[in-house]
Amino acid sequence: MHIKTLKLLAVLAAGLTACPALAQPAGKYPTRPVRLIVPAPPGGTTDLLGRLVAERLTESLGQQVVVDNRGGAGGILGAELLARAPADGHTLGIIYTPHTVLPHLQKKLPYDALKDFAAVSQLTEAPLVLVVHPALPVHKVTDLVALAKTRPLVYGSAGNGSGGHLSGELLKQMAKIDATHVPYKGAGPAAVDLMSGQIQFQFGSHITTQGFVAAGRLRAIAVTSAKRSPALPQLPTVAEQGLPGFEFVNWFGTVAPARTPAILVNDLQRRIAAVMQQQAVRDKLATLDSNIVASTPAAFSAFLAADLEKWGRVLRNSGVKVD
Secondary structure (H helix, E strand, C coil): CCHHHHHHHHHHHHHHHHCHHHHCCCCCCCCCCEEEEECCCCCCHHHHHHHHHHHHHHHHHCCCEEEEECCCHHHHHHHHHHHCCCCCCCEEEEEEHHHHCHHHCCCCCCCCCCCCEEEEEEEEEEECEEEECCCCCCCCHHHHHHHHCCCCCEEEECCCCCHHHHHHHHHHHHHCCCCEEEECCCHHHHHHHHHCCCCCEEEECHHHHHHHHHCCCCEEEEECCCCCCCCCCCCCECHHHCCCCCCCEEEEEEEEECCCCHHHHHHHHHHHHHHHCCHHHHHHHHHCCCEECCCCHHHHHHHHHHHHHHHHHHHHHHCCCCC
């Protein structure tokens, strides 16, 4: 063989040896238990979803996936811990809606919401339900918009930056109406004040509002997703009722630390996608009114970038103060 050819092959071989993650599977993976950081305390939707994924991934990977609950600061504590973890595929994390909202509400975060994470897969999404006090002469979104142009309205949410708050600000901007936002310590207290007539409307989860709607204490007039929810097929979307393009969903996804080898990220995504299609998982998520997404790393990365830009625009225009 020509001596120049031999030298070229030697250089190529050295390069592949220096970058094994790009050239071939990184041997046996995982080699030890995998930590799944859940940025919420035990018991809530985020925790339930994290434990469901951890249980099924344990079976798929052949190593225990251990849930590490790190609640607090709207997900900041868990996200910071994940961003600083070794990028070897043995630490993963759950992120959710506030991940792309907090950068616009906090002056300085201890991480970059995009650059410090490797997107693995969006897991699920779930719309909110627009509910009003039943004594209000409102049966559809156009009624609410018309009423807001004749009298001051007040809406409640689970707090600044929550899904209910973001949906309310999006409604105000798209419908060109004004309404005063009252942040509560949770969606439940907001619903209580809505039923007593202290506020006029709320964007809440189906789980939070369904009992009150069934009892006639609240009236549901729309869902916030782009398409009708399978759980509430009879309820039109906000977009169907005069505000095309209106969309809000609470979403959940899985990420790894930045620089995690792509071969591991892609393998994890394939396993997660398979997990999400298991009938037991589908049945459990249906009880949480969650729609399965199971997107690719590229699709989830693009989603995060678009969501970050969207809420930056909405919050800048809303005048919400940065802490």
